[in-house]
Amino acid sequence: MNFEFSEDQNLLREQAQGFLAEHCPPSAVRKVLEGKAPFDKELWRKVAELGWTATTIPEEYGGLGLGYLELCVIAEELGRAVAPIPFSSSVYLATEAILMAGTRAQKEKWLPKLATGEAIGTFALAEGPGRPSPKSLKTSLAKGRVRGTKVPVADGDVANVAVVVTKTRAGDKASWQLVDLDQRNVKCDVISTLDPSRSHASVKFRSADCEPLGAEGEGWALTQKLLDRAAILFAWEQVGGAQAALEQAKEYALGRYAFGRPIASYQAIKHKLAHAYIKNTLARSNCYYGAWALNADAADLPVAAATARVGATQAYYYASKENIQTHGGMGFTWEFDCQFHYRRSKLLSVNLGSEGTWQDKLITAVEQKNAA
Amino acid sequence: MDFNDTPEEARFRKEARAWLEANAPKAEELEGLDGIARAKLWQKRKFDAGWACIRWPKEYGGRGASAIEQVIWNQEESKFDVPMGVFAIGQGMAAPTLMTWGNDEHKRKYLPRLASGEDIWCQLFSEPAGGSDLAALRTRSVKEGDEWVINGQKIWTSGAHYSDYGILVTRSDPNVPKHKGLTYFFLDMKSPGVEVRPIKQISGQSNFNEVYFTNVRIPDSQRLGAVGQGWQVSITTLMNERASIGGGGMGVGFDVAFKLASKLNIDDRPAIEDKAVRAKLADWYVQEAGLKYTGYRTLTALSKGETPGPENSIGKAVGAPKTQDMASFCMDLMDMAGAIDDPEIAELSGLVQASFMGSPGGRIAGGTDEIMLNILAERVLGLPQDVRVDKGIPFSEVPTGTKG
Numbered sequence A: 001m002n003f004e005f006s007e008d009q010n011l012l013r014e015q016a017q018g019f020l021a022e023h024c025p026p027s028a029v030r031k032v033l034e035g036k037a038p039f040d041k042e043l044w045r046k047v048a049e050l051g052w053t054a055t056t057i058p059e060e061y062g063g064l065g066l067g068y069l070e071l072c073v074i075a076e077e078l079g080r081a082v083a084p085i086p087f088s089s090s091v092y093l094a095t096e097a098i099l100m101a102g103t104r105a106q107k108e109k110w111l112p113k114l115a116t117g118e119a120i121g122t123f124a125l126a127e128g129p130g131r132p133s134p135k136s137l138k139t140s141l142a143k144g145r146v147r148g149t150k151v152p153v154a155d156g157d158v159a160n161v162a163v164v165v166t167k168t169r170a171g172d173k174a175s176w177q178l179v180d181l182d183q184r185n186v187k188c189d190v191i192s193t194l195d196p197s198r199s200h201a202s203v204k205f206r207s208a209d210c211e212p213l214g215a216e217g218e219g220w221a222l223t224q225k226l227l228d229r230a231a232i233l234f235a236w237e238q239v240g241g242a243q244a245a246l247e248q249a250k251e252y253a254l255g256r257y258a259f260g261r262p263i264a265s266y267q268a269i270k271h272k273l274a275h276a277y278i279k280n281t282l283a284r285s286n287c288y289y290g291a292w293a294l295n296a297d298a299a300d301l302p303v304a305a306a307t308a309r310v311g312a313t314q315a316y317y318y319a320s321k322e323n324i325q326t327h328g329g330m331g332f333t334w335e336f337d338c339q340f341h342y343r344r345s346k347l348l349s350v351n352l353g354s355e356g357t358w359q360d361k362l363i364t365a366v367e368q369k370n371a372a
Numbered sequence B: 001m002d003f004n005d006t007p008e009e010a011r012f013r014k015e016a017r018a019w020l021e022a023n024a025p026k027a028e029e030l031e032g033l034d035g036i037a038r039a040k041l042w043q044k045r046k047f048d049a050g051w052a053c054i055r056w057p058k059e060y061g062g063r064g065a066s067a068i069e070q071v072i073w074n075q076e077e078s079k080f081d082v083p084m085g086v087f088a089i090g091q092g093m094a095a096p097t098l099m100t101w102g103n104d105e106h107k108r109k110y111l112p113r114l115a116s117g118e119d120i121w122c123q124l125f126s127e128p129a130g131g132s133d134l135a136a137l138r139t140r141s142v143k144e145g146d147e148w149v150i151n152g153q154k155i156w157t158s159g160a161h162y163s164d165y166g167i168l169v170t171r172s173d174p175n176v177p178k179h180k181g182l183t184y185f186f187l188d189m190k191s192p193g194v195e196v197r198p199i200k201q202i203s204g205q206s207n208f209n210e211v212y213f214t215n216v217r218i219p220d221s222q223r224l225g226a227v228g229q230g231w232q233v234s235i236t237t238l239m240n241e242r243a244s245i246g247g248g249g250m251g252v253g254f255d256v257a258f259k260l261a262s263k264l265n266i267d268d269r270p271a272i273e274d275k276a277v278r279a280k281l282a283d284w285y286v287q288e289a290g291l292k293y294t295g296y297r298t299l300t301a302l303s304k305g306e307t308p309g310p311e312n313s314i315g316k317a318v319g320a321p322k323t324q325d326m327a328s329f330c331m332d333l334m335d336m337a338g339a340i341d342d343p344e345i346a347e348l349s350g351l352v353q354a355s356f357m358g359s360p361g362g363r364i365a366g367g368t369d370e371i372m373l374n375i376l377a378e379r380v381l382g383l384p385q386d387v388r389v390d391k392g393i394p395f396s397e398v399p400t401g402t403k404g
């Protein structure tokens, strides 16, 4: 047993930290948040150049063929930097889905482009408010074409390819379709979301060309597996963000004086930050286990994923809201960067299904483990 | 990173498990023995076979095992219902203090007896005027020749009534600021002048005591650290205390609550099907898993003999309130019958109710929740200390204890 990252992985972390400090400072996040550009194209290009988008893609498809531990390291740093790029959609979801269920031809077509960042991918599941299920899906397949509307689709407006979850004819199961978004029968409308540093769209499929990805009727099982794997990577982003929010609160508290003392010397502030530290530490430890389970494709992956996800969601939410609170009125201003974490924490938490969804999944996974 | 065993680790685990299977005491062996006798029987058996305090050096009765082997051993031993408990202070707190501050003779003489379970130790730290503010303690030590004469009172001393030795912090100089005038000893609890009086707890049990010292004599050779260095020595003990109390472990945890929720109904359906119940259970599962993996990480990050750091306060800060909340929740699952604590008829023989009544103590013993948060804020995050009105003032001029 070994509960730490390797020296190489720690080196990668240092490099990633240095790179993002230079190329993804808060001003870069703000530029996307306030501007018209859907994401930071320059940063995306550089990230792709570093090979981050190619991390887990096998070498035969133009990737680096590294493991998931490396991807977890990168995820944490992207989360810390609140990076305004379509990394999670393209790498944790679309790339993973194609790796999981793609035919050789599908992999050959998409993976090399996803590896270089030339193509951006996404995963389209949600169809408006409510927890999706195979029965709730309306998007369907008619004569081998996709019809329906997916909303919100993270990075739907900039993606070139989407994995779309459709209902089966009988309506009780789901299938995956691989849809090239650069076609006339797909219409993407940018929608405003809580976190404008990450772009989202409403995507209408009007009898869109598609190819089945994986077997028909297998889409729900595949979705669960994909979400479990992505949950661990999302959790690492969340833990990175939570740590950054705690550090931001701490720095401010040390420098801000009230009643003749730094506010950091008041117990109400100290205990708040200590609670954030506790939540972050426990979440990080659960993420370690998740990283291992993901990398080893362990049987315990569903438990590990939900555990990491629930803890990281709660930790980031807590750190981001108490960061604003610690800043007082300043924290509530547009000028201050506290909003980045507050927005991102909630976005990441709903992006992959709510906290309640994952609490429920965790107990289900424990039940299944006990029954096995 | 690898949460699986290497081949050597798997071999070690197999060996440990095989030994445990063959040697864990059977119910009939324990019948008629009280808690202490049971714990002693098991400890001695482990010691004789080289499975006691396995990370300690062999010469002191341990096995010289690695941190990972300790993790494996703990995992395996916890699968057996073996008697534990009374050695936590001696092995978890007094021993590391002896290893850090004691001389060779101390170590050779006392550590093997701790490992074998021959001796039980208690911790004589808290006083009526010195709990959270431990350094406000008043028990006096005065040097006379090669001996120290002790007068004063300790309180909340767990297990003093059955302990052979105690670790003791005293005030040797009231005329310097409070942290500077302390001196640390260990003593034989049968020394003349030591009087132990039980205190009844809200749980109805009497696990802790008042201990009075009247002209008790301790040889200077039983001093740990220099005269006036008692605070630093105490910190070694306290850090180890928080590390050893760790995740709580005792009382109601996820497994108990999960089984209960699977068995009891809400509106004619198993409670476990209720989404609100699932959400709560999930949060506790996440906390327990987080504590477990944090524990593994810190244990393996520590090289042998090093003092655990302030980050170990997490275990107590999370584990103790969690136990209380879970006990309360489990009683709610029983609904109106949740109040029954009669072991004859209560669900789980009253375990949950006992845990509910014991858990407030867990949030106080070994440093309160609030003190744990202060430690994390100040010593881990580096936030300023609380404003101190007693800084730099001779102890004799500082207000302490309870007024009015």
Ligand SMILES: Cc1cc2nc3c(=O)[nH]c(=O)nc-3n(C[C@H](O)[C@H](O)[C@H](O)COP(=O)(O)OP(=O)(O)OC[C@H]3O[C@@H](n4cnc5c(N)ncnc54)[C@H](O)[C@@H]3O)c2cc1C
Pocket: A267, B122, B123, B124, B125, B126, B128, B130, B131, B132, B133, B155, B156, B157, B158, B159, B208, B360, B361, B362, B364, B365, B366, B367, B368, B369, B370, B371, B374, B386
């Ligand atoms: C079951 C049990 C077993 C114990 N066993 C032992 C033992 O074996 N040996 C031993 O020496 N002691 C033992 N203790 C004593 C224990 O260490 C003390 O009770 C504890 O440190 C608190 O001290 P106190 O009781 O004096 O409370 P106080 O220090 O008076 O605290 C009262 C309240 O004030 C709060 N408070 C105090 N200072 C601060 C501060 N700076 N900031 C914020 N809040 C503060 C506390 O958190 C608490 O809520 C035991 C206690 C219990 C309950």
